[in-house]
Amino acid sequence: MKTQSYRNLSRVFLMLMMTVHVVTWYTFGVQAVGSIGIEAFFSGLSRGVINAGVIFWILVVLSAILLGRAFCGWFCWFGGYLELIEWGIGDKWKIKIPRRIFLYLGTLPFVALGLKIYSSLLVIWIEKGFPSIFTLRLADVEPWGGQQTGISILMTAVLYGPVLFFVFGRRAWCRYLCPIGALLKVFSPAKIGGVRLINDECIGCGKCNRTCDMQVDVMGDLNGHSEVNGLDCIVCLKCTDACPTNSIVLSLHRYDTALTSSAAGRAELSTLKRRKISALDISITVIWVGVSLYFFFSGARATAPQEIKVIMSVGLLLIVYGLVWTIRKTWAKFRQRR
Ligand code: SF4
Ligand code: SF4
Numbered sequence: 001m002k003t004q005s006y007r008n009l010s011r012v013f014l015m016l017m018m019t020v021h022v023v024t025w026y027t028f029g030v031q032a033v034g035s036i037g038i039e040a041f042f043s044g045l046s047r048g049v050i051n052a053g054v055i056f057w058i059l060v061v062l063s064a065i066l067l068g069r070a071f072c073g074w075f076c077w078f079g080g081y082l083e084l085i086e087w088g089i090g091d092k093w094k095i096k097i098p099r100r101i102f103l104y105l106g107t108l109p110f111v112a113l114g115l116k117i118y119s120s121l122l123v124i125w126i127e128k129g130f131p132s133i134f135t136l137r138l139a140d141v142e143p144w145g146g147q148q149t150g151i152s153i154l155m156t157a158v159l160y161g162p163v164l165f166f167v168f169g170r171r172a173w174c175r176y177l178c179p180i181g182a183l184l185k186v187f188s189p190a191k192i193g194g195v196r197l198i199n200d201e202c203i204g205c206g207k208c209n210r211t212c213d214m215q216v217d218v219m220g221d222l223n224g225h226s227e228v229n230g231l232d233c234i235v236c237l238k239c240t241d242a243c244p245t246n247s248i249v250l251s252l253h254r255y256d257t258a259l260t261s262s263a264a265g266r267a268e269l270s271t272l273k274r275r276k277i278s279a280l281d282i283s284i285t286v287i288w289v290g291v292s293l294y295f296f297f298s299g300a301r302a303t304a305p306q307e308i309k310v311i312m313s314v315g316l317l318l319i320v321y322g323l324v325w326t327i328r329k330t331w332a333k334f335r336q337r338r
Contacts, residue, residue: 003237007073011080018077022143033138038180040141042120048131051140064187067250068194072174072181073234078160079174083213085161086170106175106232108317109182111289115296116179152306159314167318170213175232176317185231193252195228195240202247202259204266208239220271222248223264226257287320 024030033052034040040053060071072079164172174181195218208218216230218239228239228248240248259267295301295312304312 003241007236008080010074011077014075015077015080018143025143031139031142035141035143037141037143038116039120042116043141044137046121046124046131048134049140050134050136052138053141055138060184061187064184065190066192067235068188068191068233069181069184069231070235071184072178073236076174076180079171079234081157082161082165082171082173086165086213089162089165107285108176108288109178109185111292112177113179113182115292119296119302149306152310155307155310159310163318164314167321169215171234174234175214177314181232188231188233189229193250195233195235195237195248196251196253196255197222197226197247197257197259198249198251198255199245199247200257200260201245202243202263203245204259204263205244206266206270207242207244208248209270211238211242213238217271217274218248219259219263219267220274223259223267223271226255226259283324284320287324288317291320 021033036052036056038053038057040051041057043049044051044054063071160173160177164176168176202222204219206219208222209216212218213236214230214232214234216228216233216239218228218230221228221230235250237250240250258264292312301309301312
């Protein structure tokens with residue numbers, strides 16, 4: 001069976017397990033193990049409770065030390081949903097935006113993660129003190145709790161899925177907004193295994209770069225380090241599947257090999273194209289981060305209904321991108337006329 005089939009199976013299995021979990025909890029009253037959501041993790045830690053969420057996310061962090069963001073590529077149900085709709089829609093209708101913008105938008109999940117840790121953990125520890133003891137209570141948080149409403153779930157599915165995909169490409173949520181992705185990125189540099197170059201047969205064809213949904217500079221990484229060390233790599237193994245010379249594999253072992261000079265030359269060219277920066281890239285990041293911080297610290301976010309919170313992250317990103325893009329185009333036309 002192909003690697004991608006195993007990946008699809010793992011996510012279908014996880015979704016089935018989640019469904020079974022919710023049904024047994026609410027229908028049959030079997031309430032032994034509670035939510036494994038990230039909210040349960042923060043809630044448990046802030047109150048000194050080792051619940052199912054705390055245990056689950058500690059395991060996920062340990063997996064990041066072993067294989068980087070493999071959780072995102074193999075087990076995240078939302079990532080699976082994104083790939084499903086992207087596969088259904090195809091690339092035909094996508095709006096093309098400069099790839100270099102990805103360098104800067106990649107900072108956004110860290111802002112989201114910082115705000116999450118601050119509001120869900122630090123503020124509570126500062127107010128109530130760090131818990132003196134931690135008690136084990138697996139069923140501490142119910143699996144389908146929280147502030148989600150039917151409309152907010154629908155909005156999340158549409159905005160974070162097709163809308164982000166049209167404008168920012170595949171798995172845009174995972175690259176620009178997901179705080180869990182940012183959490184795993186913190187631990188990824190210490191990873192033991194990863195996608196590695198195993199021989200000197202690479203011909204620099206660039207198929208690995210083109211096939212990567214996460215826009216990782218695979219060739220550039222191979223050229224510099226003989227392995228993929230981009231923080232966005234989710235170990236989906238689409239690049240290893242696409243490589244015509246079988247030069248890259250997932251491995252726990254490091255190989256003493258490097259690209260040939262012609263492949264290295266091609267890799268450098270492709271990296272150069274990505275590294276160009278523009279005022280547009282920086283403006284979008286600065287404005288988005290500034291407006292998000294303002295909403296957060298002014299208290300507007302805390303009191304907003306769930307539906308508004310859903311719109312705020314994606315909506316702001318789109319509005320800011322649209323504004324800066326329009327200003328830039330108008331300015332270019334104005335200069336042409338002068
Ligand atoms: S690693 Fe494989 S897919 Fe990537 S450039 Fe080399 S030959 Fe092509
Ligand atoms: S670099 Fe390869 S394994 Fe990593 S996300 Fe891209 S295609 Fe998947």
